[in-house]
Amino acid sequence: MKSYPLQFQPEMKERVWGGRTLERFGFELPEGAIGEGWMIGDHPNGTTKVVNGELAGLGLDEIRENYGKTLFGTKGFSEKNGRFPLLIKLLDCEDDLSVQVHPNDHYENLAPGELGKTEMWYILDAKPGAKIIYGMNKGVTRESLAxxxxxxxxxxxxxxxxxxxxxxxxxxxxxxxxxxxGVLVAEIQQNSDTTYRLYDYNRPGLDGKMRELHIEDSLNVIAYEGSGSTRMKTNLTEPGTWLTLASSPFFTVEKGLVGPQWELTTTPDSFVILVIADGNGTLQWSDGQIATKPGDCFLLPADLGSYCLEGSMTVIRSYLP
Structure with a gap:
């Protein structure tokens, strides 16, 4: 089999805070308030299936088992559970999300086989006046927060x-x-579905019952002296250069402008994930090409080699460090 860029059928998740904005990307949404599109996932709570090419119909877990060493690269597995190490989402926040925190890989109360969750957000769109909660005020301690x-x-x-x-x-x-x-977000994260809620606005869930809070776990895992979080504006004017958005032990995420053509290549140590943030064009490789549009997510195998982005678009690229 010759490697090629993989596209997946998203796993759509209803959330009490979700909406219908993901329809703008051309996705067919199930009924309800859809808050999360799991675009590339290999997790018990959501595994995406390939929709194109020779591997169509296979889940990312099946691809991992049968072709993982070739397609994912030498670094392309979680050392803890052997799964695909990242989870890629698009998030539609029609309402506020709960105030939350995630543990690291070493927290003793993690479910068996589950990873911690370091993540990053790229804001695709935001309504006027939109805000997020990002960290705590200086001087907050476990005791004062409790x-x-x-x-x-x-x-x-x-x-x-x-x-x-x-x-x-x-x-x-x-x-x-x-x-x-009011925000629309691309999220790149560790392959984890562990969230501890500190506060949820006294809001019932989809079942009409108050959603569970996880106060003790939250207080245990918060980095009170600072977690190393960073934020930035990402204005780019020069095509063909990468701006690093996040650099962690778990992923590197970069932003680039395509125009009119950009020759790139994969390396044997890691797959590459591309998220098309805006604009249109094509993704070309030795044996074919795919038209691209906003919201598209591609998994490029580590052994794909040379590929080319053509058109006028903004691309978010993720790979393993």
């Missing part, structure tokens, strides 16, 4: 940040955070 939670004034401890399209946020495990209403 008191604030008990007295229902947790918001006094948190930093609110206005956002606009093109903003980028790196969110290491231990960072308190929450997406706000």
């Amino acid at each position: 008191d604030a939670i008990a007295e229902n004034r947790i918001m006094d401890c948190l930093q609110e940040v206005p956002v606009e399209a093109g903003d980028s946020f790196y969110i290491p495990a231990g960072t308190v955070h929450a997406l706000g209403a």
